[in-house]
Amino acid sequence: MKLEKAYKQVKLDITETLAHRKTQKLKRLVFGQNVKDGLIAKLVILALLTVIAFLYVKPILYMISTSLKSVADMIDPVVGLIPRELNFNNYKDAWKGLNYPEGFVDTMTIALFGSILQVFTCALTGYALARLKFPGKNLFFFLILLAFLIPPQLTIVPLYMIYSELGWINTPFVFLVPALFGQGLRGALFIVIFRQFFLSQPKALEEAAKIDGASVFRLFFRIMMPLAGGACLVVFLFSFVWYWNMSYEAALFLSKDFTPLSLRLSSMQMELLGNKAINFSAGMGQDPVTEGPKMAGAFLIIFPPLLIYLIAQRWFTEGIERTGLVE
Structure with a gap:
């Protein structure tokens, strides 16, 4: 009887120990040994970075999307970021107007x-x-x-x-x-x-x-x-x-x-289209005739420094760390 009780007690202690270890392991996985190491903290950080990245990328996406839209797509409220057809004439007009x-x-x-x-x-x-x-x-x-x-x-x-x-x-x-x-x-x-x-x-x-x-x-x-x-x-x-x-x-x-x-x-809008621009949506601050060429021109302007940064981003990040700007 005593051996049986001792065996049951040892078995119970082992079960409790294993359960405690599993609980601690789960806590470390979810909450982490430090606050920033846990799964919840990582998910929160990932969500914040995703929102911030979207806020930065959204204007560029809007610029590229609008630069590829035709006048019909600009007027149609149903068309969102993705145009019905790609219109590269805006880039030709922007190249000429600029x-x-x-x-x-x-x-x-x-x-x-x-x-x-x-x-x-x-x-x-x-x-x-x-x-x-x-x-x-x-x-x-x-x-x-x-x-x-x-x-x-x-x-x-x-x-x-x-x-x-x-x-x-x-x-x-x-x-x-x-x-x-x-x-x-x-x-x-x-x-x-x-x-x-x-x-x-x-x-x-x-x-x-x-x-x-x-x-x-x-x-x-x-x-x-x-x-x-x-x-x-x-x-x-x-x-x-x-x-x-x-x-x-x-x-x-x-x-x-x-x-x-x-x-x-x-000054590209009036130089490019003269008096042809018809303000269909003055209240929105957009002209469907000129909005596409303007966005195409804006993208042509930002493209060279953007390309330079994409090429040199690794060395740029290392330089930021070495100069102490992140401290």
Whole structure:
């Protein structure tokens, strides 16, 4: 009897232990050992990321869908995102209305050369603020931060007067010359990015190079710049996209002989169709005659920087992590 009771007790203890282990395993699976490791947390995060991704992708889907619709599909309320038939005439009209080859060259001239100049000058300035010792360094850094915080609308009038006296209006010099001196679009932000990156590098590299007799410029170009490849890529892509998409500054300084794509899009409707545009849905802010070409033109404009980012996204993400922007 005692052996039988002991056997039943041992069997009961084993059953309870196994049940407890299964319960704990199920809890770890659902809730996780930490809050973020559980199945519920992962499902919530996945749902949030899906919603955020949809909010970002939806305008692009609408743009592509509308650019492929005919006028009949635009008027028909039954047609949703998927058109009845693909209409590529909108892209032909947009290509013609934007004068895309000329606009592409004008925009690329500003975006490419302005970005390259900003990478070089902002890296040099950021290195000087991070590593070199000179009088007034903190004051210079404060002024750079102040330039970053001041809204550009406050400096537009004096800049326009200066550029007008120099004869730079309607030329790319209004963007390329400031970029040469580290004062292009968001130049102060890029200086801060490079400064933070160079501050994170070990001083032993510089000390070893100085022992070998390297000058400051040789140290910068032979050692520091190769290490700053990720930061350079981040700054280049940010600068390129901002130069490519700028419209406020371009509308003030460029309007006649040198016109980027962002300005051509705003005037494409009347240039392309003249008085043919009939506003069937003025209350909705859409014209079915011109909405397709406008969306096609918008997609043609965003496609080059989008393609560049798709190619360089892995290095861009690594550069973001190394520069400390995610901290």
